[in-house]
Amino acid sequence: MRLIFLGDVVGRSGREAVAQHLPGLRSRYRPDLVVVNGENAAHGFGITEEIFQGLLAAGADVVTLGNHAFDQREALIFIERYPNLLRPLNWPQGCPGRGVALVETATGKRVLVMQAMGRVMIEPMLDDPFAAVSRELDACPLSQACDAVLIDFHAEASSEKMAFGHFCDGRASLVVGTHTHVPTADHQILPGGTAYLTDAGMCGDYNSVIGMDKTEPLQRFLRKLPVERMRPAEGEATLCGVAVETDDQTGKAVLVAPLRLGGRLDEARIAAWENGFA
Numbered sequence: 193m194r195l196i197f198l199g200d201v202v203g204r205s206g207r208e209a210v211a212q213h214l215p216g217l218r219s220r221y222r223p224d225l226v227v228v229n230g231e232n233a234a235h236g237f238g239i240t241e242e243i244f245q246g247l248l249a250a251g252a253d254v255v256t257l258g259n260h261a262f263d264q265r266e267a268l269i270f271i272e273r274y275p276n277l278l279r280p281l282n283w284p285q286g287c288p289g290r291g292v293a294l295v296e297t298a299t300g301k302r303v304l305v306m307q308a309m310g311r312v313m314i315e316p317m318l319d320d321p322f323a324a325v326s327r328e329l330d331a332c333p334l335s336q337a338c339d340a341v342l343i344d345f346h347a348e349a350s351s352e353k354m355a356f357g358h359f360c361d362g363r364a365s366l367v368v369g370t371h372t373h374v375p376t377a378d379h380q381i382l383p384g385g386t387a388y389l390t391d392a393g394m395c396g397d398y399n400s401v402i403g404m405d406k407t408e409p410l411q412r413f414l415r416k417l418p419v420e421r422m423r424p425a426e427g428e429a430t431l432c433g434v435a436v437e438t439d440d441q442t443g444k445a446v447l448v449a450p451l452r453l454g455g456r457l458d459e460a461r462i463a464a465w466e467n468g469f470a
């Protein structure tokens with residue numbers, strides 16, 4: 193099975209990159225499932241229902257969120273209506289929405305998709321993500337109750353992300369980090385068969401400070417005084433993500449590769465999936 197995950201969509205330029213590139217990626221690579229992190233899609237902070245619908249229209253099957261899940265207050269309401277819109281599953285009880293979904297693909301395959309949030313250098317401090325994810329993995333074991341497992345681990349610390357990847361190794365098809373908005377080069381298949389990447393990077397303008405127009409962040413570092421609201425940078429975005437191919441019997445990864453298109457970063461296509469294309 194082919195899985196594509198795209199990192200945090202930041203503001204309008206990120207949304208435009210998804211709208212521009214994702215339909216072509218779908219027809220070119222024929223992924224069974226596309227998951228997109230949309231927690232910064234609404235001007236950098238949260239997501240609206242209209243923007244969520246736009247990501248689906250561009251080709252996302254599932255949208256994940258993160259610490260900014262509810263920055264747009266309407267998300268507290270509309271998240272209840274969409275089983276394919278996921279906030280971190282370790283949010284304490286009583287939080288609207290859900291953090292896990294068993295998605296059926298067009299070809300009848302079942303993919304368990306979930307998101308958890310780390311607890312190192314990130315707010316709010318949620319419940320233990322290791323215990324929360326472990327419960328879900330035990331309830332829906334890979335290759336028995338589902339054909340693939342994709343986990344978006346939304347966290348700041350690379351140490352916590354790597355530990356989390358190893359914790360899930362052998363029980364998930366892909367553990368991909370989000371939130372730091374900078375793509376890492378450590379994509380690998382862990383010894384137990386789980387594809388892992390510390391951070392997918394963002395779908396956003398890299399002439400920025402993690403997607404935000406650089407003027408205000410710089411001035412906050414230099415003068416320690418906020419002057420205006422942060423706003424997303426508006427240049428052409430680089431679409432950043434990761435592609436994974438799984439074994440149909442075991443659900444484990446047989447290929448993991450970075451994906452980058454457009455904007456300022458070097459392009460990365462999925463060479464193994466380019467067969468047959470000029």
Ligand code: FE2
Binds near residue numbers: 259346370371
């Ligand atoms: Fe985040």
